[in-house]
Amino acid sequence: MKKYLSGIGKYAGVFAVTLLLLWLVLFLSALIPNDSIRDNMEKSALSYKKSDAFEFTDDNNLNSVSDNYADTIWLNVAWNMGKENPLSATIATNYYDGEGYGENAGLYLTIAGDVPPNTDYTRYWHGTAAFLRITHLFTDISGAKTIGFILFLSLLVLTSFMLVRKKHWDIALILLSSLALVHIWRLHLSIEYQPSFILAFALIPLYLTLERKGDKWLKILGVIGGASVAFFDFLTTETVTILLPLALVIAIRAKEERLQGFKESLFLIIKCVFLWGCAYIGAFLVKWIIAALVTGGNVFEIALSSVSERLGEIPASFVEKSDSFLSAPLANLNMLFGGGERVDYTQVFVGVAISASVLISVWYVFRKSKSIHPASKLLLILGAVVLLRYLILNNHSYIHCFFTYRALSSLIFAILSATWLDMRFSQGKKRKK
Numbered sequence: 001m002k003k004y005l006s007g008i009g010k011y012a013g014v015f016a017v018t019l020l021l022l023w024l025v026l027f028l029s030a031l032i033p034n035d036s037i038r039d040n041m042e043k044s045a046l047s048y049k050k051s052d053a054f055e056f057t058d059d060n061n062l063n064s065v066s067d068n069y070a071d072t073i074w075l076n077v078a079w080n081m082g083k084e085n086p087l088s089a090t091i092a093t094n095y096y097d098g099e100g101y102g103e104n105a106g107l108y109l110t111i112a113g114d115v116p117p118n119t120d121y122t123r124y125w126h127g128t129a130a131f132l133r134i135t136h137l138f139t140d141i142s143g144a145k146t147i148g149f150i151l152f153l154s155l156l157v158l159t160s161f162m163l164v165r166k167k168h169w170d171i172a173l174i175l176l177s178s179l180a181l182v183h184i185w186r187l188h189l190s191i192e193y194q195p196s197f198i199l200a201f202a203l204i205p206l207y208l209t210l211e212r213k214g215d216k217w218l219k220i221l222g223v224i225g226g227a228s229v230a231f232f233d234f235l236t237t238e239t240v241t242i243l244l245p246l247a248l249v250i251a252i253r254a255k256e257e258r259l260q261g262f263k264e265s266l267f268l269i270i271k272c273v274f275l276w277g278c279a280y281i282g283a284f285l286v287k288w289i290i291a292a293l294v295t296g297g298n299v300f301e302i303a304l305s306s307v308s309e310r311l312g313e314i315p316a317s318f319v320e321k322s323d324s325f326l327s328a329p330l331a332n333l334n335m336l337f338g339g340g341e342r343v344d345y346t347q348v349f350v351g352v353a354i355s356a357s358v359l360i361s362v363w364y365v366f367r368k369s370k371s372i373h374p375a376s377k378l379l380l381i382l383g384a385v386v387l388l389r390y391l392i393l394n395n396h397s398y399i400h401c402f403f404t405y406r407a408l409s410s411l412i413f414a415i416l417s418a419t420w421l422d423m424r425f426s427q428g429k430k431r432k433k
Contacts (some may be wrong), residue, residue: 030086074103254375258412383414
């Protein structure tokens with residue numbers, strides 16, 4: 001019992017330190033005078049003057065949509081953090097929605113016209129607002145998106161280098177292919193799309209380094225990842241911060257013949273995902289509790305109402321109603337193949353059928369034996385969590401499939417790695433622990 005409580009205390013401590021440090025960065029960014037970022041903020045606001053809230057950048061492909069709506073809200077929140085007491089402004093977050101003129105106009109009016117905020121957005125931590133306030137000291141939203149994308153690419157290059165250096169060029173190639181299949185280059189379209197992937201690839205080098213030092217580090221990194229993505233992300237592709245790192249670890253351990261038995265490894269995965277989930281939910285709960293104390297309002301009621309919308313099937317005014325509970329995962333799968341519809345049943349069926357036929361045929365011809373590698377089973381279980389997320393956050397995953405589909409990178413990596421590990425020419429060099 002003492003050991004159990006000690007473990008809980010350790011992970012709680014990691015969670016608390018992570019959240020405190022992240023909030024400190026947000027607080028320090030709120031100390032930046034708005035006058036210091038006003039010119040670049042106005043440039044950013046004007047850049048959306050003729051833009052639609054959801055703008056197609058590649059003909060009629062829904063997966064090419066730039067989420068200007070979310071980005072203007074990010075900027076609006078970031079600006080309003082500098083208008084009040086930094087301590088309370090980073091907790092009780094709000095913005096001006098432009099009323100009948102829309103969020104694009106609301107951003108400009110709140111900056112140039114000093115119009116006060118009228119919309120509460122306290123349910124999120126808004127950590128990316130810190131990045132926006134800092135970058136707007138020397139550039140506008142276009143530059144901020146470029147900096148974020150370059151940061152992601154730099155971390156991806158670092159990850160690939162580490163894998164190749166460990167003689168896992170095959171896993172590096174599978175990883176790059178998985179990202180390419182979800183059109184990862186389109187992260188540059190919106191600030192909204194970037195935080196979870198930047199965090200994932202900031203954590204992956206730590207996973208690759210520390211996993212050899214013991215499983216406890218995987219759990220600690222799971223806690224850090226869960227708290228961090230809740231702090232920075234707007235509910236986009238949050239699962240990549242836990243599923244992709246764990247899938248890489250499983251694939252590497254399997255190749256190096258360091259993987260424990262199936263049950264032991266599955267239990268480890270469950271514990272890591274559970275701790276990540278606790279940290280993720282815990283970060284929201286901490287925000288709501290502190291916000292309730294600061295504002296005296298019923299933050300929980302507003303937040304839980306928002307959660308119910310994302311779980312249910314309440315159609316947005318700009319989206320056609322879903323056909324069924326399965327429309328969410330189908331819409332996300334459909335984004336892999338392009339097109340202007342959320343769900344094109346023929347396209348999804350043909351695309352998935354052809355992909356599955358090719359993989360199964362290659363696996364059948366080149367498999368090592370009739371039995372499936374234990375690591376392959378673990379990888380497929382990990383990948384399936386992505387589909388489970390789509391089913392749980394059903395309404396949100398359907399409406400926002402044009403960016404939530406990029407979480408499929410974890411599933412694709414899991415499937416490709418599982419197939420590869422079962423092939424007779426995928427044997428890696430056994431390494432010492």
